[in-house]
Amino acid sequence: MTSFDQYxxxxxxxxxxxxxxxxxxxxxxxxxxxxxxTLAGATFAACTHVEEAGPxxxxxxxxxxxxxxxxxxxxxxxxxxxxxxxEPSGAGGAPADIELALWPTYAADPQQPADSQAVxxxxxxxxxxxxxxxxxxxxxxxxxxTGSPRLLTWTRLDAMTKPYRDRGGSLALCxxxxxxxxxxxxxxxxxxxxxxxxxxRRTIDEVFARYAGQLTHLCFGYELDRYLARIERAAQQRLxxxxxxxxxxxxxxxxxxxxxxxxxxxxxxxxxxxxxxxxDELLLGDEVVAVYxxxxxxxxxxxxxxxxxxxxxxxEALAARPGVPLPLSVFExxxxxxxxxxxSEEDQREFYAALFGALGARRDGIGFLxxxxxxxxxxxxxxxxxAHFGGGQAAQSVRAGVRCAMGLRAETTGxxxxxxxxxxxxxxxxxx
Numbered sequence: 001m002t003s004f005d006q007y008x009x010x011x012x013x014x015x016x017x018x019x020x021x022x023x024x025x026x027x028x029x030x031x032x033x034x035x036x037x038t039l040a041g042a043t044f045a046a047c048t049h050v051e052e053a054g055p056x057x058x059x060x061x062x063x064x065x066x067x068x069x070x071x072x073x074x075x076x077x078x079x080x081x082x083x084x085x086x087e088p089s090g091a092g093g094a095p096a097d098i099e100l101a102l103w104p105t106y107a108a109d110p111q112q113p114a115d116s117q118a119v120x121x122x123x124x125x126x127x128x129x130x131x132x133x134x135x136x137x138x139x140x141x142x143x144x145x146t147g148s149p150r151l152l153t154w155t156r157l158d159a160m161t162k163p164y165r166d167r168g169g170s171l172a173l174c175x176x177x178x179x180x181x182x183x184x185x186x187x188x189x190x191x192x193x194x195x196x197x198x199x200x201r202r203t204i205d206e207v208f209a210r211y212a213g214q215l216t217h218l219c220f221g222y223e224l225d226r227y228l229a230r231i232e233r234a235a236q237q238r239l240x241x242x243x244x245x246x247x248x249x250x251x252x253x254x255x256x257x258x259x260x261x262x263x264x265x266x267x268x269x270x271x272x273x274x275x276x277x278x279x280d281e282l283l284l285g286d287e288v289v290a291v292y293x294x295x296x297x298x299x300x301x302x303x304x305x306x307x308x309x310x311x312x313x314x315x316e317a318l319a320a321r322p323g324v325p326l327p328l329s330v331f332e333x334x335x336x337x338x339x340x341x342x343x344s345e346e347d348q349r350e351f352y353a354a355l356f357g358a359l360g361a362r363r364d365g366i367g368f369l370x371x372x373x374x375x376x377x378x379x380x381x382x383x384x385x386x387a388h389f390g391g392g393q394a395a396q397s398v399r400a401g402v403r404c405a406m407g408l409r410a411e412t413t414g415x416x417x418x419x420x421x422x423x424x425x426x427x428x429x430x431x432x
Contacts, residue, residue: 097363097367097431098359098363098366098367098368098369098431099132099170099172099216099217099367099368099369099431100130100132100368100369100371100427100428100430100431101130101131101132101133101134101172101368101369101370101371102125102128102129102130102134102370102371102373102374102408102424102428103125103134103332103334103370103371103372103373103374104118104121104122104124104125104133104160104373104374105121105372105373105374105375105376105377105406105407106118106120106121106124106374106375106377106411107375107376107377107378107411108377108378108380108381109378110380114156115155115156115159118156118159118160119159119160121374121375122160122161122163122164123163124374124375125374126163126164126167126169128374128425128428129425129428129429130371130428131164131167131168131169131170132164132169132170132171132172132216132368133160133161133164133169133170133171133172134172134331134332134370135157135171135172135173135174136173136174136176136221136222136265136331136332137153137157137173137174137175137176138176138179138184139175139176139177139184139185139186139200139203140184140185140186141153142154142175142203142206143186143199143202143203143206144186145186145187145188145199146195146198146199146202147186147198147199147200147201147202147203147206148202149203149206154206154210157210158210161211161214164214165213165214169214170214170215170216171211171214171215171216171217172215172216172217172219172331172368172370173207173211173215173217173218173219174217174218174219174220174221174222174265174289174331175203175204175207175218175219175220175221176221176222177191177200177220177221177222177224177239177242177243177246178221178222178223178224178226178227178239179222179388180222180223180226180227180388180389180390181226181227181230181388181389181390182227182388183227184222186199187199190235190238191238191239191241191242192238192241192242196242197242197245197246200242200245200246200249201246201249204246204249204250204253205253208250208253208255208256209255212255212256212257212260213257215257215259215260216259216260216261216368217260217261217262217263217287217289217329217331217368218250218260218261218262219262219263219264219265219289219329219331220243220246220247220263220264220265221264221265221266221289221291221331222265222291223265223266223267223291224239224243224264224265224266224277224282225266225267225270225275225277225279225282226267226277226389226390227239228240228276228277228278228282229275229276229277230276230390236277236278240278240281240282243264243282243284244281244284247262247263247264247284247285250262251285251286261285261286261287261327261329261367261368262285262286262287263284263285263286263287263288263289263326263329264282264283264284264285264289265289265290265291265331266279266282266288266289266290266291267290267291267292267293268290268291268292268293268310268314268330268333269293269297270282270290271288271290271313271314271317271318272310272313272314272317273297283321283326285326286326286327287326287327287328287329287367287368288314288318288326288327288328288329289329289331290314290328290329290330290331291330291331291332291333292307292310292330292332292333292334294334294335294336294402294406295398295399295402299391299394299395299398299399301336301341301342301343301402304335304343304347304348304350304351304354305350305351305354306354307335307351307354307355307358308354308355308357308358311330311355311358311359311362311366312358312362314328315328315362315365315366318365319365325365327365327366327367328365328366328367329366329367329368329369330366330368330369330370331368331370332370332372333355333369333370333371333372334371334372334373334406335347335348335351335352335406336348336401336402336403336405336406337405337406337407337410337418337419337420338401338404338405340401340405341398341401341402341405343405345418345419345420346419348418348419348420349418349419349420349423351420352420352423352424352427353423356423356427359427359431369431371408371424371427372406373406373407373408374407374408374409375407375408375409375410375411376404376405376406376407376409376410376411377403377404377407377411378404378411379400379404381404382399382400382401382403382404383396383400385400385403386399386400386403408420408421408424409421
């Protein structure tokens, strides 16, 4: 099993926040096993119906992007939220601060338990200085057709989030109603039924019941404009109505904390480039949630240095809209480093240098940024993910190569820091 203890930066420790740093990873595994058994019993006792008709969807939004933990005694919810959570963007206007997070991506080993690998990656991201855990999970992996929780998925999420909660960290979660160009809902048929709405409300209830005290961002996505652009207007209206209902329900939820910003996840390009998706109807909630794509419309890698303009242009577009501009959260953003996709470690370092330079100048309009990600990933995961972006076989092959090379650590003969690693660590220390 790959040891993510090697990812820990020598200057980053857990001293002063509990005995976590004094345990070996074997102790962590035993602790997580006990947690899983406890959660399994608690879930069965608390739920009238747990839907496990089949395994959850096996294609994640991004490997390593899963976590969570139930809210227990002593954790304030509702208006108070968690005392350790960061103040996020408000309902319009400038964010209080930039919340910088690191996606816990990793190269999955099929010979090792997936859950323990995911927890290791989450701990590694946390010990690197990322006090917020970004997650994106397909709705059909979270819930069954009635919205009842899929036990195996939620137990895994709980185990990944626990170290963050123990340190007073935060959670940014996106529920993927669609997975880029493909539907990801668990209900049969379309979404214009009361049964579909009830299923989503039950999923939202589950999210708040477990994570209200640490949830700083809740979005519904994922890259909605990709899906909307390929369907007819009638189908668009059904999804948009469902999306609006879901966001409205989450915004007035009695367990929602004052720190939780809510929005819909679209591509960053949708804010500045022509699209067949109805953009005005996607700017919902408290913030605009966007996902950066390092590839252009022709599946060509964008120049690393252009990221500064790609952040400035959406901010200017949002500022030009009527009313108080919504703050921008870039939920996922990264750049590849492999020469096989036309890049290099130097290019990746240039990308992050340009990004953090722009971030310092435009921090008044950006509330959250999720760096993607900790480590390079395994080819099967990236190939499965690339299929959801559409395009021909050649475009999907390029996409898979890019997605697998976006980590800040290489996974060849062992975890190796790339040239951009130190600059990201410095930014995590500056903005957290």
